[in-house]
Amino acid sequence: MMRVDRTEAWLLGAGLALALGALVLPSWLTFLLTIAFAKGLVVQGVVIQMRAGLVSFGQGLYYCIGGYTVGVGGQMVGVHDAFALLLLSMAAAAAVAMVLGLLLTRYREIFFAMLTLAFSMILYGILSKSQSLGSTDGFNVRAVTALGWAPGAGGKMFVYVLTCGCAAVAAVLLHRLSKSSVGHVCEAIRENEVRVEYLGVSPRWMLYATYVLAAATSALGGGLIGMATGHVDPEMAYWTTSGEFIFIALLGGISHVAAPFLAATLFSTVRTYAIQFVPHSWQMILGFVLLGIIIFLPKGLWSLFRRTKAEARA
Amino acid sequence: MTATPILEARNLYRSFGAVTAAKDINIRIQSGEVVGVIGSNGAGKTTFINMVTGFLPPTAGEILFNGRSILGQAPRKITRMGMARSFQVAQLFPELTVLDNMLVALSIAESGYPSFLRPLRNAARIERAETALAEFGVAAFRDHPVTSVPQGTRKLVDIAMALIGNPSMLLLDEPTSGVAVEEKFPLMDSVMQVVRRHGVTVLFVEHDMEIVSRYVSRILAFYAGEVIADGPPAQVLDDPKVQELVVGHGGHGRTRRAS
Numbered sequence: 097m098m099r100v101d102r103t104e105a106w107l108l109g110a111g112l113a114l115a116l117g118a119l120v121l122p123s124w125l126t127f128l129l130t131i132a133f134a135k136g137l138v139v140q141g142v143v144i145q146m147r148a149g150l151v152s153f154g155q156g157l158y159y160c161i162g163g164y165t166v167g168v169g170g171q172m173v174g175v176h177d178a179f180a181l182l183l184l185s186m187a188a189a190a191a192v193a194m195v196l197g198l199l200l201t202r203y204r205e206i207f208f209a210m211l212t213l214a215f216s217m218i219l220y221g222i223l224s225k226s227q228s229l230g231s232t233d234g235f236n237v238r239a240v241t242a243l244g245w246a247p248g249a250g251g252k253m254f255v256y257v258l259t260c261g262c263a264a265v266a267a268v269l270l271h272r273l274s275k276s277s278v279g280h281v282c283e284a285i286r287e288n289e290v291r292v293e294y295l296g297v298s299p300r301w302m303l304y305a306t307y308v309l310a311a312a313t314s315a316l317g318g319g320l321i322g323m324a325t326g327h328v329d330p331e332m333a334y335w336t337t338s339g340e341f342i343f344i345a346l347l348g349g350i351s352h353v354a355a356p357f358l359a360a361t362l363f364s365t366v367r368t369y370a371i372q373f374v375p376h377s378w379q380m381i382l383g384f385v386l387l388g389i390i391i392f393l394p395k396g397l398w399s400l401f402r403r404t405k406a407e408a409r410a
Numbered sequence: 411m412t413a414t415p416i417l418e419a420r421n422l423y424r425s426f427g428a429v430t431a432a433k434d435i436n437i438r439i440q441s442g443e444v445v446g447v448i449g450s451n452g453a454g455k456t457t458f459i460n461m462v463t464g465f466l467p468p469t470a471g472e473i474l475f476n477g478r479s480i481l482g483q484a485p486r487k488i489t490r491m492g493m494a495r496s497f498q499v500a501q502l503f504p505e506l507t508v509l510d511n512m513l514v515a516l517s518i519a520e521s522g523y524p525s526f527l528r529p530l531r532n533a534a535r536i537e538r539a540e541t542a543l544a545e546f547g548v549a550a551f552r553d554h555p556v557t558s559v560p561q562g563t564r565k566l567v568d569i570a571m572a573l574i575g576n577p578s579m580l581l582l583d584e585p586t587s588g589v590a591v592e593e594k595f596p597l598m599d600s601v602m603q604v605v606r607r608h609g610v611t612v613l614f615v616e617h618d619m620e621i622v623s624r625y626v627s628r629i630l631a632f633y634a635g636e637v638i639a640d641g642p643p644a645q646v647l648d649d650p651k652v653q654e655l656v657v658g659h660g661g662h663g664r665t666r667r668a669s
Contacts, residue, residue, distance in 0.1 A: 272529075277517035280506075280530040284514045287503035294463070294501070295518045296489040296575065 104268045107354065111264025115257045126256045130324045132364040133263040135344065136357035137317030140270055141310035142345040143356055147274065148306045149286030150204070154212030155341045157219055158189045158311040160332035162318025163237075164229070165189075167328040170238035178240040178258060182319045189315030193308040201304045216333045223330035234329025237322045255323045262316060263357060270313075271353040282306055314341075343382070347389055349396020359397055414477040416441040416579055416611050417462065417493075422471035424457055424635075431457040432468065433635040439613065441578070444602075446622040446643070447615045449632030449656055455615045456498075458632070459581055462613075463495050464488045476578070494577035498584040498615075500568035502556045508567055509552040512539035512574065519575030539574070545604050546570050562593040569601055573608065580605065582614035586621055594618065598625055619657060623647060631656050 100108070114133075118126055138159045145152050162185040169175040169184055200211055224232045239251050247254035273279045281302060285292050289299040322328045331337060340363075348359030366385060370378035393399050415438040424432035431454045439445055449455045460466035462473060464485040473480050480488050489495075503511050513530050516539055543549040546566040551559045556567065565585060572580060585601060586594040602625050605612055616622045622629060622643065629646040631639040633655045639646045646652055 275529045275531075277514075277521070277528065277530045280510065280514050281518065283506065284503045287505055288501055291497075291501040291503065291571075292518075293485050294489055294495055295515050295571070296486045297518050298484070298486055 100268075103271055103353075107267045107271065108264050110354075111260050111267070115260040118253050118256055123252065127252060127324070128364050128368060129361065130252070130256045130259045131321065132361040133259045133357055134317045134320035134324060135341070135364070136360035137263060137266055137320065138314040139317075139341050139344045139348070139356035139360055140266060140353070141312075141314030141317070142341050143348075143350050144270065144273075144306055144310040144313065146345060146350050147279070147286065148282035148303055150303065150307070151209050151342070152212040152310070152338070153209040153335065153342065154214070154216030154338050155310070155314050156333045156335070156338035157212070157216035158193065158314035159318035159321070159337065159341070160216070160219055160223070160328075160330070161185070161189045161192060161311075162315030162320075163322035163328040163332050164223070165315070166240075166319040166322040167235060167237045168229070170240065171235060176238060176241045177244075178242050178254075178323065181240060181323075182262070182316055185315045185319035186312040189311040189318075190308050193311030197304045197307040200307060201300050213335055213338065216338055217335060220330050220333040220335075223333065230329070232330055234327060234331075237326050237328060239326075240323055252324070255320065259320045259324070262320060266313060266316065267353050267357070274353060278302070278305075343386060346386065347397060349393075349398040351395060352398045352401070355396055355398040362397070413440065415439055415474075416476055417613070418474040418477075419458075419462070420472040420474070422458075422461065422473065423469045424454075424461060424466065425469050430635050432461065432471075435471070435635075435637055437630065437637065437640070439611065441611050442609065443628060444605075444612045444626045445614070446626035446629045447613060447632060448617070448619070448622055448629060448646075448652075452634075453632040453656070454635040455632050456583070457635070459495070459583055459613075459615060463493065463581065489575070489577075492576075492578040493581065494572035494575060494579070495581040496565070496569045496572045496583060496585060498587055500561075500564040502564060502568060502571070504557045505555060507553050507555055508543065508548065508559060508563075509536070509539055511556055511567060511571060512542060515571040515574050516542075542570050542574050543567075545600075545607075547600055560593075562589045562597050565589060565597065566600065573604065573610070576608070577610060579611045579613070582612060582616075584615050584617065586616065586618060594621060595624075619647065 114129065138155060141158060142152055142155050165185040165188045166181045169181045175181055175184065196215055200208060203211055223229055229235060242254060281292065281297060285299045285302055292299045318332065344356060344359045344363050347363060348355030366382065367378060370381040374381065389396065417437070417439040419435050419437045422432050422435040423430070435458065447455050447458065457466065461468045464480065464483050464487065467482065475488065475491055475493055480491065503514065506514065513535055516535055517530055540549060540552065543552055546569070548563050548566050551563055556564060569582065569585065586597060589597055598621055614626070626643060628641065629639070629643050630637050631646055631652045638655065639649045639652045647657065
């Protein structure tokens with residue numbers, strides 16, 4: 097049987113502790129953390145691809161598909177169960193990714209990046225013109241239930257706990273993936289595709305699988321955001337939204353599965369306070385933060401932890 | 411009757427626009443042979459290797475591996491059938507350590523497609539990878555990132571990765587190119603030792619005539635896309651046509667053979 101290693105135990109423990117935090121933390125903080133962890137999940141999708149050497153400028157596509165699936169499921173189809181909605185979100189995203197992936201995995205680097213961007217902007221355009229889906233205003237997401245139980249006034253709290261749970265489970269699985277043969281082969285593809293082909297594996301189909309997995313992961317985050325904010329709109333697929341996910345991915349770095357969650361939390365916090373104190377130039381503050389990270393911590397925030405560990409060993 | 415050759419090329423042609431890089435190539439290689447391929451730059455050696463490994467489709471002709479046609483197969487399929495190759499410039503995963511390079515190769519070789527949830531590192535796999543590195547005498551570098559190891563070591567790791575899937579045939583593309591002169595013979599000694607131990611058939615492209623004549627039992631001399639001589643080293647290297655067109659052009663100009 098598979099054993100839970102130290103990192104996995106730590107991730108599950110952190111997820112549990114944060115979920116229990118719902119009992120003591122103020123609601124503004126649990127809301128901030130819900131958004132941060134859900135975004136962290138979307139960013140995991142960006143990071144999975146980065147490990148394999150692909151940079152997606154259009155991950156907002158799957159974030160948006162996740163959010164809209166939850167919205168449409170509740171408003172128009174009559175599915176209200178949170179778990180069913182999240183599974184539907186992931187399935188919808190995976191289905192779209194399976195089609196788009198056939199084309200996208202033929203491309204690399206900037207061509208791949210721009211094509212992903214193009215697809216997300218196409219969805220933005222379609223949603224903006226769809227009156228039945230609220231055009232540019234989007235629409236409200238119905239309150240969700242959980243296996244027949246309606247959280248009612250505790251809805252936000254429930255979504256927070258759900259997000260902590262999803263984040264912890266996803267983190268464990270993605271950690272396991274990164275340590276697995278497939279995870280290493282993906283890194284190998286980033287380093288040298290030709291060699292991987294000559295070892296007997298198709299780099300293209302590995303990247304295809306990676307792309308579909310990344311789509312499902314990001315859609316999970318999008319679905320949770322839809323539930324948490326109670327609203328979805330086409331901005332979710334806009335290119336600046338995708339840019340934000342790359343920003344967070346760079347902020348955290350790709351070396352550890354916890355990094356995107358940490359970076360998303362920092363991002364949400366900096367943004368909240370920056371908007372509060374300098375409402376008209378908060379983007380400038382984010383810009384300086386990213387500049388600082390790229391110059392001083394090119395491997396992201398997580399390298400701070402790596403460094404302390406290395407120093408402790410020395 | 412002779413046995414089915416492990417590799418057979420029949421009437422192989424390949425042209426790039428007006429240039430013919432392979433012209434009516436007919437080759438039969440028997441299992442267990444160590445065959446050297448010589449020829450000046452542009453003679454068609456690499457084109458031949460690329461066609462055999464599925465990287466480049468021939469314009470016409472047939473290639474059989476163990477009696478089965480491999481025409482139109484992707485390189486990965488041909489690798490899985492038992493034909494591995496090394497590269498002129500070692501093709502490794504630069505940010506991974508020497509051991510992880512081996513483990514990646516091994517995990518693919520072992521399981522068909524690599525596992526999603528089982529860790530790359532397990533005791534049995536690490537032991538096998540270490541044994542393979544030790545066979546080539548490069549075990550000391552196991553934890554070094556491949557970018558930091560000497561060129562000769564990189565070449566050996568490249569070959570070790572190709573061999574770890576237990577292929578029946580190995581194509582070596584200029585195994586000693588880019589390696590310091592004094593390292594060439596030790597490198598080839600250790601490669602040939604391992605190859606013989608595993609009973610692998612070898613086809614290797616090489617510019618250095620001293621290396622070729624020392625390690626192979628048969629030479630194919632290429633010139634302008636054609637095989638102009640095929641036979642034991644002594645016979646081929648003394649052939650006046652080879653002397654004029656291949657050895658003279660090779661740039662090394664060395665015809666001296668090891669006795």
